[in-house]
Amino acid sequence: MPLDSIPWESHRFLDVERWAIERPDAVALLAPGRAPLSYSALQSHIQTASQALKDCGLASGEAAALVMHGAELVTAFLAIARDSACAPLNPALTEDEYRFHLSRLGVGIVLVQEPDSKALAVARELGIRTLRIHSADHSPAGVFSLESDGAPKGPGRKTEAALLLYSSATTGSPKLIPLTCANLSAIALHNSRALELSQSDRFLALAPLYHSFGLGTVLTQLSCGGSVICTPTFEPDLFPRWLEDFRPTWICGAPPVLRAITALARQHPESFRDLPLRFIQTFGSPADQALLQSIEEVIHAPVFEAYGTTEAVAITRNVPGARKQGSVGRSIGSEVAIMDESGAILSSDTEGEVVVRGPTLMAGYIDDPEANRAAFRDGWFRTGDIGRLDSEGFLYLTGRLKEIINRGGQKIVPSEVDRVLASHFAVVDVATFAVPHPTLGQEVAAAVVFRNGCSVSESLLREFAAARLAPFKIPRRIIFVDAIPRDPAGKLRRGELAERFRVLADRPMEYSQPPDAMETSLIEIWTRILNVRLIGVDDNFFSLGGDSLSATVMFREVQTSINANLEGLQWMEFFEQPTVANLARILSQVVVSSDRPCAGCVLPVQRRGSRLPFFCFAPDPNPYYLRHLAKCLGEEQPFYIVCPPDPVRDNRLLKIEDLARLLVAGIRDVSPSGPYVFGGHCYGGVVAFEAALQLLSQNEEIAQLVLFDVPTPGYPKVTRSWRKYLAESRRMFAAA
Secondary structure, eight states, X not given: OOGGXXXXXXXXXXXXXXXXXXXXXXXXXXXXTSBOEEHHHHHHHHHHHHXXXXXXXXXXXXXXEEEOOHHHHHHHHHHHTTTSEEEEOOTTOOHHHHHHHHHHHTOSEEEEOSTTOHHHHHHHHHTOEEEEEEOOTTSBTXXXXXXXXXXXXXXXXXXXXXXXXXXXXXXXXXXXXXEOHHHHHHHHHHHHHHHTOOXXXXXXXXXXXXXXXXXXXXXXXXXXXXXXXXXXSOOTTTHHHHHHHHOOSEEEEOHHHHHHHHHHHHHOGGGGTTOOOOEEEEOSSOOOHHHHHHHHHHHOSOEXXXXXXXXXXXXXXXXXTBOOTTOOOEESSSEEEEEOTTSOBOOTTOOEEEEEESTTBOXXXXXXXXXXXXXXXXXXXXXXXXXXXXXXXXXXXXXXXXXXXXXXXXXXXXXXXXHHXXXXXXXXXXXXXXXXXXXXXXXXXXXXXXXXXXXXXXHHHHHHHHTTSOGGGSOSEEEEOSOOOBOTTOOBOHHHHHHHTTTGGGSOOOOSSOOOHHHHHHHHHHHHHHTOSSOOTTOBTTTTTOOHHHHHHHHHHHXXXXXXXXXXXXXXXXXHSOBHHHHHHHHTTSOBOOSOSSTTOEEEEEOOOSSOOXXXXXXXXXXXXXXXXXXXXXXTSOEEEEOOOOSEETTEEOOHHHHHHHHHHHHHHHOSSOOEEEEEETXXXXXXXXHHHHHHHTTOOEEEEEEESOOOTTOOOTTTSHHHHHHHHHHHHHHO
16 A cells, blocks of 8 residues: 555554554564563553553643653653654753753653653743653563653643654754654655565664654564664673674664774674674764774674655665665665755766655754745755765765855865874774864864874874875864764764864964974964964964965065075975974075075976976966976976076066076076977966977977967967957857
């Protein structure tokens, strides 16, 4: 029967009722230290608890809050959802958080499991009736009784939803999300088909059950008639025993849990031997590929990454026989697309915002029309995630729109920096975030957690990143913390780090030793030119906001202030490591002079190589950007930069022919005879052209002349011959 044709009321307990009839003695729920609960006993408890809730004042269609965990949360949800709506909350919230969530939910009843829960005092304060959950040690998993506090019950929120959840709020205030029975049935249907689940499967739930993924996976397994193993929380010391006692066929876990399981598998390989484990399912924040590879090697079971949001659970998934490294899989039922800023749907392998629509998607946020207008576009839900779809429909995530760091107009995706820092042997966890910057707007910072027994200095870690990232992506500051803040689903709370360390850029740099006199002088110059405070000796000039123009100004001021004569090759050496410390080292090795550096010289950037030397003519005496071209040409290409001489000699301006003649002499000192390969940029191209003509007149061979961004020699000036240019342009357009 198609999902849409099933009556709304029948979605709720279609599967549990079915298995209670077809497989009454089959185990539905298990929990450590508790007897198993069969499907027939589960159905009986649902009916009993549902009636008890009505007797305590829960009306049909009314929402109730749950502050619970484990198997009791599952059975309480099933009992409430028969006629009402359920809003599970994290049992670890503070009183202020309970006050916010319960007030906004507008519930009249809250079910509380622990006697010392902070929710009890808040519920009394807000006038919400409290129902205490009691579970006897000898009772089966999930079975409980209710005890009311006897407080008057006020009216509760009415809704057609079966489940009310708050968004994770990693980048803003939490929003209230309604999921209907039709949504939940679609989630169970899509997941069970994709994962090929059956009655024989046993699912060990390690995700929080008050989370959409945790509860969704439990309902998925119950819809198939299999067993669900509910644990209060992940306990590393008890986990090997759980594997032996319950022998699950699949488990789920966030990256921190999977990392702990990997360590356990190495310490206790006997507990993981001969398990019927078919696969492991990740959830929450994306796991790095090294972790996935490690856990597959030690546990010998595939790890499937998936993607979903609280608003649209179970969007894509890697599945048996169809997965790709680095991808979160293909759609398992919803429509998925990539959208640009204008709302256009992009083609494959084009990066943009991930959008989704389908039966698992909520209808809209509750009591938040502004958020709904921002979240929906032409029927598509905007997830806020950045990604791309390949030609086979596999989704690759690259970041979050709201987490992107805008560093002076250059966009940095924090997850890219995370991956680089996490690849260092000493780093076990990392989160990159933005801190304020006086001129760039935002600067890159990172929080790092060391692996046990490992440590590394901030400067060495930044050097490690510098070898793998573009200069503007290198974290300006790296701080070392005991733990990275995450939400219950394991997602990074970058906003919390940004708020906590927002004044990080104003804190003094930590040095292994204080700057010497030369370094102090350079720091003063850089501070004045870049308008950046608290510069360290290992800071990258360009990462601080410098560019080619400010570098030129800095070079001149350094030479004026320190009275040093730096040759072109020494400037090249600075560009390879543009830090205060490196520049100070270079300056300490040169002779103090007032001469102008490198006027009319030929700089060997790369002498070695089997090809003809490439002589590249620069437009001005500061040609250091051309080193990038040398790198692009490869190690087999000798590369020389030809710097123009001073164009004024004996109080007269030299002609291009004279400039070229001087440079040809320098080139012949390096390579006495041809064939020659010349190149020239901008004005340097004009000089290169003239130098080639002179060598040709001397019976030398010019193998190649490459001119880029150069005015064509001999062409009439546009200002003088604009009529000819206009006529020729018209002719060309007419011919086209």
